[in-house]
Amino acid sequence: QITLKESGPTLVKPTQTLTLTCAFSGFSLNTIGVGVGWVRQPPGKALEWLALIYYNDDERYNPSLRNRLAITKDTSRSQVVLTMTNVDPVDTATYFCTREPFCHGGSCPLDHWGQGTLVTVSS
Amino acid sequence: DIQMTQSPSTLSAFVGDRVTITCRASQSIDRWLAWYQQKPGGAPKLLVSKASTLETGVPSRFSGSGSGTEFTLTISSIQPDDFATYYCQHYEISSPIIFGGGTTVEI
Numbered sequence: 758q759i760t761l762k763e764s765g766p767t768l769v770k771p772t773q774t775l776t777l778t779c780a781f782s783g784f785s786l787n788t789i790g791v792g793v794g795w796v797r798q799p800p801g802k803a804l805e806w807l808a809l810i811y812y813n814d815d816e817r818y819n820p821s822l823r824n825r826l827a828i829t830k831d832t833s834r835s836q837v838v839l840t841m842t843n844v845d846p847v848d849t850a851t852y853f854c855t856r857e858p859f860c861h862g863g864s865c866p867l868d869h870w871g872q873g874t875l876v877t878v879s880s
Numbered sequence: 881d882i883q884m885t886q887s888p889s890t891l892s893a894f895v896g897d898r899v900t901i902t903c904r905a906s907q908s909i910d911r912w913l914a915w916y917q918q919k920p921g922g923a924p925k926l927l928v929s930k931a932s933t934l935e936t937g938v939p940s941r942f943s944g945s946g947s948g949t950e951f952t953l954t955i956s957s958i959q960p961d962d963f964a965t966y967y968c969q970h971y972e973i974s975s976p977i978i979f980g981g982g983t984t985v986e987i
Contacts, residue, residue: 803967806979809977817977866971867969867971868935870923
């Protein structure tokens with residue numbers, strides 16, 4: 758059974774750095790083609806993809822947020838960490854951890870999601 | 881940059897209705913499109929990949945179609961459990977992942 762679970766602060770002050778951890782089980786980030794990443798959703802708004810990291814350490818980022826994001830992985834601990842610098846109240850959102858599986862012949866959509874964690878940015 | 885536009889943003893339906901949601905890409909994306917269902921307070925659930933491939937366990941009343949720039953998600957006879965928000969998503973190797981703005985299907 759594949760599970761992903763997000764953890765991190767629920768409240769962050771503006772200008773601070775947000776660090777979120779995704780702990781996953783039921784698969785390995787050593788598997789060819791697999792990636793783990795993050796998607797966020799401001800209250801009442803649409804989904805926004807943030808970043809992905811793959812089995813081979815390749816990283817992909819949302820271009821509009823690229824200079825504020827960093828994604829890393831600890832394969833031995835089955836964890837992926839996202840850091841977002843210089844947060845602002847507009848970064849208030851539910852942050853979801855997700856998995857991209859391996860697909861023959863091309864890319865794959867995100868097939869498993871964590872329950873999400875709500876992060877509020879406020880002074 | 882590719883943009884994904886869904887329509888309508890909200891639609892009302894009765895149980896048993898045929899419901900169609902449209903997703904348009906600002907440029908051709910071949911068939912690199914997925915559909916997700918999200919219920920209030922929950923995580924998105926993958927329904928369709930590669931524009932028309934139904935994921936395992938998804939009821940057959942759901943279907944996806946389209947290619948290039950225009951795609952549709954159809955629910956042939958909507959059931960009470962289907963009232964939710966639906967998102968399209970463009971995904972492709974070496975491209976940013978882009979979600980549509982969502983379509984809320986309500987009673």
